[in-house]
Amino acid sequence: MSVTLGIDFEFQQLASLAPAGYLVALHIRFTTPLIARHSYDPAWIERYSERGYLMTDPATLWAFGNTGSIRWSDLADSDPTGVLVEARNFGLVYGATCSHGPLRSRSIGSFARGDREFTEVEIAKLHDTMLRLHELTAPAEDLTEAQIIALRCIANGDRHAAAAEKLGISESALKARIFGARVKLGARTTAEAIRRAKDFRLL
Numbered sequence: 440m441s442v443t444l445g446i447d448f449e450f451q452q453l454a455s456l457a458p459a460g461y462l463v464a465l466h467i468r469f470t471t472p473l474i475a476r477h478s479y480d481p482a483w484i485e486r487y488s489e490r491g492y493l494m495t496d497p498a499t500l501w502a503f504g505n506t507g508s509i510r511w512s513d514l515a516d517s518d519p520t521g522v523l524v525e526a527r528n529f530g531l532v533y534g535a536t537c538s539h540g541p542l543r544s545r546s547i548g549s550f551a552r553g554d555r556e557f558t559e560v561e562i563a564k565l566h567d568t569m570l571r572l573h574e575l576t577a578p579a580e581d582l583t584e585a586q587i588i589a590l591r592c593i594a595n596g597d598r599h600a601a602a603a604e605k606l607g608i609s610e611s612a613l614k615a616r617i618f619g620a621r622v623k624l625g626a627r628t629t630a631e632a633i634r635r636a637k638d639f640r641l642l
Contacts, residue, residue, distance in 0.1 A: 449572050454478055456557075456565055457550035459530045463569070465546045465576045472546075474576050474638050479551070483529035487522075495520040502538035502547040508566045510535050510556060526551070535562050537569045546573040575625075578639050586620040589613055591642050594633045 453461050460479035464472035477484065486492075493499060497514040511523050511534035518524065526534070531551035540546050548569045550557070557565070592602035592613075603613040617629055626632035636642045 446572065446575050449568050449575065450476060452568050453548070453550065453565070456561055456568075457552065459532070459534075459551035459553045461548060461550045463546075463548040463572065465572055466540070466544045466578060467547065468544055473578060473640065479531070480529050483526065483531065486525070486529070492520070492522045496522045498523070498534070498536040498549050499547070502536050502549075503542070503545065506538045506540070508535060508537045508562050510562070512556065533557065535565060537562075537566045539566075539569050539573050544578070546576075548572075576638070582620055582623050582636070582641060583616075586616045586623070587636070587641055589616040590620050590629075590633055590636050593617065593629055594637075594642055 450463075453463065457478075460477065460483075462475075462477040462479055464475045466473040487496075495518075497517040498509075498511055501509055501514060501517070515523065523534075526532075530553045532553045533556045534549060534551040535557045536547065536549045538545060538547050546569060548565065550565055588606065589602065592605060593599075597605065599610050599613055603610040606613065617632070620636070621627075621629065621632045624632045624635045626635055633642065
C-alpha cells in the first residue's frame with residue numbers, strides 16, 4: 440500500500456469512529472500544520488474561526504500542553520468562553536482529543552459524536568490512528584536540495600530530458616534524483632512524490 444493510500448485509509452477509520460466529525464492537524468510547526476483535514480460542519484468551522492476560539496478552546500490548549508488522549512467532558516471546567524458548550528449546537532455533543540509528538544512537531548486530533556461518550560476502546564483506536572498518521576506524514580527533512588529542484592522541475596511541467604538539460608545533468612542522473620526523492624517521501628510514483636513534497640511545503 441502506498442503512503443498516500445495508507446493516509447487515506449487512516450482518515451477513513453477516523454470518519455467511521457467519529458460520526459459527528461473530526462479535525463486533524465499533523466506536524467504543527469510555528470502554529471501551522473503540514474497537513475490538516477476536517478469533516479466538521481462547515482458552519483462550525485466558520486463560527487470557530489470567526490470568534491477566534493482557537494485561542495481559548497480547552498481541547499486545543501490541553502493538546503499543546505499534553506500528549507495522550509482526553510474526553511471533552513473532562514475539560515468542561517476549563518472552558519471559560521463556552522467553546523464546548525457552543526459546539527453542542529453544531530452536533531458536537533461528545534468528544535475526545537488526542538495529542539502526539541514533540542512540541543516542535545505536534546499532531547493533534549479532535550473527534551466528535553452526537554449520541555454518547557466515546558468508549559475507552561474507541562479512544563484507544565483514535566489514539567492509535569493518530570500515532571500512525573503522525574508517523575506516515577513525518578516530514579522528509581533529509582531530502583537534498585538537488586532532489587527538491589529535480590521534483591520542482593517535473594512539477595512545473597518539464598519532461599525528463601528538458602529538466603536534465605535545464606539542470607546541466609544527464610537524464611539518468613535526473614531520474615536517480617527523482618527516484619531518491621520518491622524513496623524518502625514514501626511515494627510510489629513521481630506524481631505522488633510531488634503531492635507529498637507540496638504537503639510538506641518543500642516545493
